[in-house]
Amino acid sequence: MDIIYTIWLRSIKRYIRSKSRIIGSISMPLFFLIFLGFGLNSVVQIPGMGQDYIQFLIPGVVSMSVLFTSVFSGIQIIWDKQFGFLKETLVAPVSRLEIMLGQTLGGATTAFIQGVIIMLLALIIGLQITNPVGFLIAFGFMALIGISFTAFGIAIASRMEDMHGFQLIMNFVVFPIFGLSGALFPISSLPSWIAPITLFDPLTYGVEGIRYGLTGVSQINPVVSFIVLGAFAVFMTISGAYLFRKIRF
Amino acid sequence: MNAAIHVENLTRRFQNLVAVDSISFDIEPGEIFGLLGPNGAGKTTTISMLSTMLKPTSGSATVNGMDIIHDEDGVRKSIGIVFQDQSLDEELTGWENMDFHGRLYRIPAETRRKRIDVLLALVELSDRKDDLVKTFSGGMRRRLEIARGLLHEPKVLFLDEPTLGLDPQTRNHLWQYIATLNREKGITIILTTHYMEEADRLCNRVAIIDHGKIIALDSPQNLKEGIGGDVVTLRSENARAIALTLDDPWISRLEEHDGTVTLSLKNAEEHISGIITRLAAKGIPVESVSIHKPTLEDVFLCFTGKTIREEEADHRDMVRMFQRKARR
Ligand SMILES: Nc1ncnc2c1ncn2[C@@H]1O[C@H](COP(=O)(O)OP(=O)(O)OP(=O)(O)O)[C@@H](O)[C@H]1O
Ligand SMILES: [Mg+2]
Secondary structure, three states, X not given: OHHHHHHHHHHHHHHHHOHHHHHHHHHHHHHHHHHHHHHHOOOOOEOOOEOOHHHHHXXXXXXXXXXXXXXXXXXXXXXXXXXXXXXXXXXXXXXHHHHHHHHHHHHHHHHHHHHHHHHHHHHHHOOOOOOHHHHHHHXXXXXXXXXXXXXXXXXXXXXXXXXXXXXXXXXHHHHHHHHOOOOOOOHHHOOOOOHHHHOOOHHHHHHHHHHHHHHOOOOOOHHHHHHHHHHHHHHHHHHHHHHHHOOOO | OOOOEEEEEEEEEEOOEEEEEEEEEEEOOOOEEEEEOOOOOOHHHHHHHHOOOOOOOEEEEEEOOEEOOOOHHHHHHHEEEEOOOOOOOOOOEHHHHHHHHHHHOXXXXXXXXHHHHHHHHHOOOHHHOOOEHHHOOHHHHHHHHHHXXXXXXXXXXXXXXXXXXXXXHHHHHHHHHHHHHHHHHOOEEEEEEOOHHXXXXXXXXXXXXXXXXXXXXXOHHHHHHHOOOEEEEEEOOOHHHHHHHOOOOOEEEEEEEOOEEEEEEOOHHHXXXXXXXXXXXXXXXXXXXXXXXXOHHHHHHHHHOOOOOHHHHHHHHHHHHHHHXXXX
């Protein structure tokens, strides 16, 4: 446990110090929230929620910020590889599993904090709290998204030589995961041939879970969402740990 | 088996390249042992295998009596290592880098704090301990890495090119630290270098390594004496002719390469005027003559027939330092 804590602590220290990164990764979700939210609020009709697109969008943007921060945190291992710091960790008498778990929890924590910041900003913008327990539910789903996608980032980073492939991963994996997740639009309004695809996107369950917590309404049963996303988090952590064990430096 | 390090036919291949070619040696506890060789000789590869970071293709080794293949954790607990390339977290302070290391090696909090303070004082970084490492100079980083490598009180310390790219003053300073550590704490030190002077000044014994093979292993003193007297270097446009003329039995060694002839002989001062006179009589031009006591450079030349390619080495240093800077 102490080793996992050590690695976690380092991630958190680095995160708190990188002011520009914090602000940078808040700005995009915030733009989405303000421009899409206010811009489309009176235009879009959401089934079951009426004309309140911004309430619908907030959970989507929160998941977006957790998703992007966590993938990025995971992939940062490549920097450690390039700056040589990874060797210092790998030559110590600790297991690679502990290192990987510490990294995952560290990345998930920072992603979680980013999500909470967006949530607080959303409160100012107009998020209505339906019931306080809902927040805890949303927090749970945010944590699961954070763990899954930090582990995903670590898995990718373990196989990548340098940051060159990063843009490729963002464009062909992370953006589609975000786009298909129903973060910006209700899944049920998609054409019937595309809707099933969104059900293969793990983030869909995260978005739906957070949406259930914050608004009390969701299209997928939150228990189902929790089970699917939980299973995905476990699967990603195991895959990440497996690939990290074989990391080359 | 009470050697600090015991190496037997250790070999590592990369595809077709044999980076380390069946080397064997023993290092006694308390020794400063040098691996001296040019770029690409296999020094880092050897250190990587001994520190369990790389699996050997064949052969075996023990460090502090523990097998590097079957007891990785045991080896790791008992060694400290300073890698050739920097391995600090630049976003953390000097103190935090030390603390991180101490926690990884599970040193209890109280002991950890005390030792960090002592070590930072030893490498004269106490007043900078709360600054981010990215504000440190190259020499400060190196000193911090050495302090960090000592935090868990290893019995064996590996230093891979500890003074690479540092200015002569800092280098001198580091040599003093290393010698002091070895003397006062009895730590066995194995260091790699391609600086002859470093190996000569610091090491009790030196293994000269080239193309993955150990070509000589002894104390610097014995290696230099083995050459057979003083070294005379003659430059000439007709080096070939000099080589053919000087066949006297008192010349213990003669090498000719790119316009220079290198001789080893005892009491060179007494022979030199005779040599010059004979060459002049034969009409062979001599541009310059120098006499010096043998250095490890001469030893390397003697065993390989080449200089250690210092030029290339210096060039590579610059490239490396440049890359390091560019990364920041
Ligand atoms: N991961 C690797 N893959 C392929 N070849 C490698 C690898 N690591 C080292 N080599 C090769 O093995 C040889 C020995 O390399 P090594 O790094 O051990 O040399 P060195 O003596 O430390 O040199 P230097 O003074 O430049 O640090 C070189 O030819 C190098 O190109
Ligand atoms: Mg090397």
